[in-house]
Amino acid sequence: MDMDRIDLDSEIGRIGAHIGAQDRRRGLLIPLLHKIQEDYGYLSGEALERLSKKLEMPLSEIYSVASFYHQFYFTPRGRKIVRVCMGTACHVRGAGKLLDNLQQRFNVGIGETTEDMAMTLETVGCVGCCGLAPVITVNEDILGEAGSKNLELLLESIEEDQG
Ligand code: FES
Structure with a gap:
């Protein structure tokens, strides 16, 4: 660098x-x-x-x-920061399963970054969009009803970024 x-x-x-x-x-x-x-x-x-x-x-x-300060990081982070909301509403509506799926699909643990730096996976507390649960955030964007087509498109874009 x-x-x-x-x-x-x-x-x-x-x-x-x-x-x-x-x-x-x-x-x-x-x-x-x-x-x-x-x-x-x-x-x-x-x-x-x-x-x-x-x-x-x-x-x-x-x-x-x-x-x-929690906003500072000491290790390199992925081009996409994907956070799964683990607040109560999201938890009830399947956030845990979603998190498991993301870990398996991208072979990455919570708080870890894929080797190619395409994505960092994290969890987050309630982001205030409980009506859309389960929710994930991707960089600054919020994706509601995380089982939706938008999520699949996003995941495909990360996979494409991985080459
Ligand atoms: S619990 Fe996930 S947005 Fe509120």
């Missing part, structure tokens, strides 16, 4: 313009972590080491802050 693609100096200047002098490094840290993840999909060790040097902040402190 080419970490030089992110110009940390200009990002620090841009974000820093909105942060007071007090505790400046901490104020910069979270937005920079977001920027790295946005550009690369996860926080690599290489990226965090570079950030540690740039902010003159111990690497252990950066890991500690980043680990506190």
